[in-house]
Amino acid sequence: MKSRLYLRLLTGAVAGALLFGGNAALAQEDPPAPPAVDNPPPAEGPLMGRPETPGAQALAIQTPPALPTAAEDLPISKIKVPEGFKVEVFAAGIDNARSVRVAEGGTVIVSNWQANRVWAIPAGGEPKPIYEGLDWPNGIALVGGDLYIAEHQRVSRAADIEANLDNPPELEPIYTDLGEPRPHGWRFLATGPDGKLYVSNSSPCNICAVEPGFGEIRKINTDGSGAETILRGMRNTVGFDFHPGTGELYFTDNQRDWLSEDLPEDELNRVTEPGKQHFGFPFCHNGTFTDPEHGWGYKCSDFTDPIALLGPHSAPLGMRFYTGEMFPERYQGAIFIARHGPWNRTQKIGADIVVAHLDESGNVESLEPFLTGLIEDNQYIGRPVDVEIMKDGSLLVTDDWNGAVYRVSYGM
């Protein structure tokens, strides 16, 4: 008996359409066709594999404004959070703000993907870049006082970072065995409860036969030695964290494009047997159906199922277990998940923070929206990427659309 939970975090309009399924008068004729466009697919990149129908041809990667949004123009007044919570601007002007970590002394570290910098915001201070000219430094993690940065093909250490913010040390590469292909070649990095580093090496394609070494999360020692594969069959994760009680690794996984507007859904997964589980890519999606090309000859029961489905193309990225003391009791141990929102879907969903509440055995009991309001007229006005808990228990949220960091607090 599967206890997997299916999440339908659709917008009201979409949910309504699903419930009522169109009325009888409309059912007799086709709905209006999407306008045709003359736009052949490129040979490489995310558009490869696109069906040549007008609705599909109209979709493209969403590119943010060229410059970070000024603090006074950020969409704070549009953001909705549950009663008792409030949202404020924590930092603005951080182009392409991606992953976020809080160091022991309260310094907030923010990474970039394409803008190639790593930023520090000292407690009570202004953001400033501490590293520039890196190669997609999306992944950041702290071990003790040392900052680790995962670029496209290397993980490096910046020793004792908080004591050296004015004169950051030269990066010391510790691990370079990461895949060369660029698709999905931006990394997520986290520190495990065992004090080791965990780094992603995602599958370098929308859908393909995956070569050995890809579709993995690996564990490495802080000197880069002892690399060990923790899981396989992952497509593209940009967020994982560890259960505060059991230490188990939970990760978000972005599923394939161009199969359908509504399938597959993106996933939340749980690793219960490190090194032994395969999560299905490219053979089986969502634990429920085999891939129309790569799935022939396989069956979904041979792979590990996701523990929650987070919406089609919704792009769940960063996630953290809540262990702070500020939020109400019901959020203790729950997972906050940033959904970046789709590009490969006509009707946008997500661009929000959702909360997964777990039961005592570590499975998802319920899912609910937490921070919403960043889609207006089917356009993004912000896109959450990562979340992190501050020392006081408030929640930081990065937004790479606006180049900003928000702080969500409760009470007071």
Next chain:
Amino acid sequence: MRQFTIGMAASLALACSPTFAQEGFVELKDQCIACHGEAGYSEIPDTPSLGGIDDYYALLQLVAFRSGNRKADVMNEITAEMSDNDLRAAAAWIDSLPRPPKPDGEGDPAKMQRGAELVSQNHCNGCHGKDLLGGHQMPPLRHQREDYLLNALHDYKAERRFGDRAAMVEVVQKISDEDLAILAHYMAHLPEASDQ
């Protein structure tokens, strides 16, 4: 179902759009024109024509020059001290330029034929448009300077330049240097586009 309320009632700003004060750009514009020309096309070797480039794409490049993410010594230096509004003004000026005309002289027939095949094989139109005139997020290629096109293609191939998600890096990896030269020649020498 929990009720959701707006967390922060006070609106900090009522959608005030950025001011397009020209600031430093008035004086800098002459510097731009000195190399790139004032009529949308450049007559200086290795210097791109700017006509036909969309405001958004122009601003993306200017921001990348200023941050150093896109390397080009002269542009890195010129943009270093420019404010956000200077960059916006520069991008608006670029957007206002007419498209570069077809250069004098016809393309080499063999190269034009092979170039058309390469464009088709590599699906260049998929992003750059059916007439290679670019768009909101995409640079125009038609009638760009041949030397500049070739430099740009080599920069992508050598990963000196990335572009969004490194899509161009992936595209050019499997194209030979000889074919890159043919592509540059072809794009520079196309006839006038029908809808131009």
